[in-house]
């Protein structure tokens with residue numbers, strides 16, 4: 001059983017992996033919005049921060065550089081890189097605020113709108129363009145690199161979210 005799950009994760013391609021993370025990000029945003037009190041919201045924010053930071057970081061270091069190699073995909077980079085930067089600015093602003101602060105809620109609304117549009121663009125336009133340029137072997141290789149960057153970066157994220165809203 002363990003052997004099977006190891007094998008399947010290694011063989012997954014990066015587009016399948018990214019789409020699965022998108023679903024988790026959407027769920028975490030919904031969970032944060034639905035939080036009933038400050039302590040729950042802080043916990044939900046940590047979860048969202050962790051997954052969103054790691055997702056964007058992996059895309060920025062592994063997926064987007066691979067898109068730069070092909071004309072059909074390079075054209076999307078300017079927009080999506082800017083959206084990643086804005087996302088990180090919003091996340092860092094939220095990190096400094098209490099979830100009960102109205103500014104936190106306003107930033108969350110902005111973040112949600114930005115992320116939903118960004119995910120839609122990646123899945124509806126970019127992924128299709130990527131499939132026309134990259135073969136399955138390249139997509140699987142990228143999935144491995146993406147995962148290994150995330151594993152290496154995870155401890156840094158934990159250190160950042162430890163001191164959230166002290």
Ligand SMILES: [Fe+2]
Nearest residue numbers: 056059080122
């Ligand atoms: Fe992205």
Ligand SMILES: [Fe+2]
Nearest residue numbers: 018059119122
């Ligand atoms: Fe993404």
